[in-house]
Amino acid sequence: MWRGRWIMLICLVLALAGGFAYIETATPIYTSTAKLYLDYGGIPVVQTQESARIPRTDRYLYTQAELLVSQRILGAVFELPEIRRLRTFANVTIPMAYLRKNIHVEVGRRDEIVSISFSSPHATEVPQIVNDIVEAYLASRSDSQQRNSAQVMKMLQEEMARASDELNGKRDELAEFESTSMPLSLGSDQGSGVAQLYLSLQMEYTQAQLRASDAELFYRSAQMLAKDPETLRQYARTRSQVAAYAGGGSEIAPLEAQLIAGQSDLDALLAELTPDHPRIALLTAQLERIRTTIDELNGRFVRVLLAAAERQYIEAKDREEELAGLYHEQRQQVAELNSELNRYRRLITEVSDLEAHCQTVRTQIREVRTIVGEDVGQLRMKILEPAMVAQLPSHPQKSKIMAMAMILGLLAGGALSVLRDFMDQTLRSGDEIAAVLGVPVLGVVPAMSQRETVPSRGRKVHLQPDAPEAEAFRTVRTAIFFGAPKEARTILVTSPAAGDGKSTLVSNLAIAMAQAGQKTILLDADFRKPMQHVIFEVEHDQGGLSAVLTGQMKLAEAIQRTDTDGLSLLPCGPAVSNPSEILNSPRFTRLLTCLAEAYDRVIIDAPPVTVVADAQILGATCDITMLVLRAGKSTKKIGQRAIDDLQRVGARLLGTVVNDVARSGDRYGYYGTYGRSNGSGRSGSKAVKNRQVPSDGSGPKSAVAITSKGDR
Template sequence: MMHRTRGLQPIFAGETMANGMMNEGIPETPALAGAGERFEGLSESLFEIVWRRRWTVLLASVAALAAGVCYIQRATPLYRSTSRLYVEQSMPRILRDFEEAALSRSTNYLYTQAELLSSTPILAEAMARGDLERLQTFAPSTNKMMSLRKRLDTVVGKKDELISVAFKSPHPEEAAHIVNTVVDAYVTFHSQRKRNTSAELLRILTQEKTVRDKELNERLQAMMDFKQKSESLAFGANQDSNVILRNLERLSMVLTEAQLATLESKSFYAVAQKMADDPTGLRQFVEAQRARSVYVTAATEATALRSELKRLQRERADYLHQLKSDAPAIAALNVQIERLEAQLADLDKGFAVSQLAVAAQEYEANLEKEQELAKYFEQQRQQAVQLNSEVAQYTVLQSGYDQTRKLCDILDERIKELSVIEETGALNITVLETAEPALEPCEPEKAKVMAMALALGLFAGTGLALLREWKDQRLRSAEEISTLLALPVLGAIPSVRALRNGSAGHERRIQLDPDSREAEAFRTLRTAVFFGAPKDEARRILITSAAPGEGKSTISSNLGIAMAQAGQKVLILDTDLRRPMQHKIFQLDRQTKGLSAVLAGQMSLEEAIERTGEENLHVLTSGPDVPNPAEMLNSESFARILEQVTARYDRIILDSPPVIAVTDPLILAAQADVTILVLRAESSTRRVSMQARESLASVDARVLGVAVNDVRHKAGRYGYYSGSGYYYYSYGADGRKKKKRERSVADDRTEAPAGALSGNGEPAESAPESPQTMARGTGLWRGGPQAASRDDE
């Protein structure tokens, strides 16, 4: 009886279906490629996966925390001492009054000072002055200077622009001593450098002052001699009305400024030549002359290189606490540090050369400007002489005298300032905080280590959980099964608990314990089958599974009993001719009668069908073992038997072998009206289930849906029996309705006449045995508690 029907919407066991409303057909077999695509799109939330694998995440977190505790206990505590400095940017002025205002603080200058604190001259002076080589801090190091440089930390504040000098050591007193010694060496170096610069400038300005004083005396003597010789000047000279003389006077002032600029550039060039061999000192001197923009080159590249060098040195110092000095990571950092130091050295050399070139060019430019102004001044002077020889000559003498006197006054003022700086050092470094021994260690930071350990443990645990989830191919949820196979889930059978008398009785649980949640699940499956397809299109029901041990025989027997209790005439036909089970479930003899005997012509069909303890339910066992089960099931004789029993019964349940094991279920699926595929929760795999689905599709089987077996109550994954708020009702001995923690689907029974086999093989009426009577059978379903509905296959 082969029928083609329209598609059916998925029917899940938990859905309530109104009486009398029948679905119009059975779902067509969809393209399995589409099912695979939908499966690829199926994804559980990360929380669900982590919760399912929570013990993996918990163990990984505990292991990480234990590792963190061990690290804290074994790590050497380090104490940090810090000193804070305020460095004011200032250098000796050369000539101009506005140079002091030009010495504004700059970030580059502070970073230069921070780098200077960790330079070789400062550290060498500190090692010698404080006798640092004998400290226990440097005892394990062979190169103590390098160890001090790596572990010394100098940082410029982003908001306060203060320089912090810090050092970490297992010995707090030594850490404070090292920091204070380095700061003292820096202050001494800075003071000495400033004295040397001031002394050089003082020498140059003193020489220039001597020359200018001599010139001033000569100009004064010339004025006096000219005034004595010229009687017209005895009563004074009115120069205010003479334009030429006023221009001459203004030109004289401009020439004076040009001469000062030439002197300034000459002095700067001389100092730069003196400091050419000291790029660091030259850079400080040049940065101090902010007003002289022609002397300043962009220090951005040098600052960036020094910052990167400092970062790499701190990173290498941190690695040395954890790794050996010959570790690959430390070797790679050493290569980068050496490369940056070489670049800085090349940059400093180039800086010195470029600054000398710029200073020489400016000096030559100022000298040329002075000479041009002198020529123009001479032309104006000659014009004034021609206009009024004596007045003009005197004015020239007066202008030259005033010019020289102003220059001498400026030189005298600068010489006095430089003399004070040379004597006192004029230190511009203030130690705001001296280093003190730390009372508590700064490393390891217990809270930080434990937080990182916990985060690492959670991350690793989650990764392991995801890995295990990815490798686990078992089917877990009804949604996953439905999406993977593109089939509706007809019902979910929970794990069967043992009866009160200690026996399992899972094969006939609906008969022996009708008020149990397992019995209610089978009734739910029955209702789904009733409403899943019209009766005439679902009379031959094939029950099969993907692999052995998934509970197809148990579901076949309980589903048959449930349909019989609903008033249906039901025949359970055990077509598993290789490993039959129905004769064990109903305690029947298959060695003398059964399907194989009928097919062999040894007895009639009426003689082979046997009664059971349930009204309207009969069983045709597999019969004696045969060597060719597939051929027998594919024979015309078997087809005729199916036609005969179809005419006599409302439902024929075919209990077949697993799909993957043999070809028998494929032969039966082609002859059945509908097929129900049984899968075991947390046991059936995706690959095997898909193979079974594809095999059924290859014979154009009408798969009604999937029955999920052995759903554990604690899993909470299917939603049917996991405390999701559903209930079912049963009646106690007193007739009162009791509400239990399950959900019940309406019995939805179809009225049909009941009967047992008569002499001619037709069903006849027979009083059903009670569940209590069936439970008192001789040794039936004895034994301890079992897992869920598992076949003895």
């Protein structure tokens, strides 16, 4: 929206201008309003028990609002001669329809006031029309809509007779109930006794259920332990009554003691005598008799105990069933008692309400008798405020229209700005490029003045080292130093399309690297539209890269010096008809290898990657590749296409450089503060044109190294 602020401003101005024009050209409309008040002329008609003391008037008011604009009322208004002569209806084909359409009746939401409004361009005629409608409405109220005192008195007497009959009937019903069912009423001794007996039976029945459950558990357990008399005897000791009834097994204990003692004597004799000795045989026979006796006693104990447990369980179950019947019978009596108590309370309440209602009706009858000759109970409409001549027009409302125009202008401008931004795929900042394209941003170069010449912009680092643009190029150089591999010597610089500023970046980057102490050569491989010879102001028609690759000139003769120490230039050379084939030849590959051996950095200016295939060929050969994008010109689509084209051939993309970024916010203003104040490195002299490397060996290292390798 900030980028589209001018669109928003234009829309706002147009909307305000349109609102102002509408206000100036619109016909002023005047509105007059009369107010009617709903008045209670006496007391309200007797109400039912469910209704409120004040009768509801909302339906009545809405009904009267419809009557105000009914055909009968408006027809009576148009019968007046002065209404027919009004200018408001002069050019109206159907006056009745026009009046009905423009009359507005509103019912108050929190009061009993009805407002009647009418609008017309003629301010003096509007209140006359409204007041005539109100007078016609008040005059048309029918006598049948009003209730006189006799009618009200008759209604009150009828209501009194009905209420008295109903009260007498309820009193008789209450008296009969008290005479027949009074012992069961709340607070009687019989009622309290029934409730207490019910609670007692409930407690006793619960205890009987517990006893029956416990007896059943003991009986089932005794059955399971019948085969183990000793365990059963120990378990039976927990039930003292059953154990005592079964004998408890007291005579078994002495026999078991004798059995244990005899067994000990038998073991002692067996140690001294043979098994067939008479004493041993006698003792063995005695022990067998004791065991037999114990078994008989155990069997009798088990039988007696099981019989006792079963009898106890049956008795407990019978008691439970007996108490269950008594409990359910008593609960039924309690339920009947509660029903009678509820009926008794209800009768008392009804008698009390009817007595209060009869008293209210008597009071209203006395009030009616005090009123003589007045209508009672009617809803009367009174004129609260008559319609007056409006001093100011009600339409158009200047402030409201201008506010709406401002809001609509802002909304339209915002919508157009968002739509424009949504449809605009242009990349505008480094953060946006990094987020959208997913590649790192090596640096951001601010926009340069278009009044500067191409050589001035292309050698900004050399000519104006303190400028913010020069500092931006040195930032890119630093990013390459720390981001590229140490063995990377050949650097390809390309862009998605022409005019992105890659040639300016290449020349300034080469100068910055040379100033950093690295021997650098700038190779102009853009055979389509070469620019480096223009930037460095050298001749390239007599020789250059194309002449070297075609064998017309030796490399040492084609390399030219620049006015920057440590920087050499290999211009493009004469135009060729097959640039892609030349760049894709083994001869160019060997040339690039030799330059990488002779120089620390070989920077190559390549054509746009999406226009021709030259940049892809060079990207597959060079160590690293840099992509130059121009803020406000390069789009997401063409940027992604350029990256895909480079990655498709295996180019090692180091990152992107954002060129021509707007200086809004003075993002780069601080660079000048920390620049070189002594002017070191600034050269005011122009570069020597057509400066070539001497062939006697005094030239740069690259010329010596390359010329020593035969035909290369």
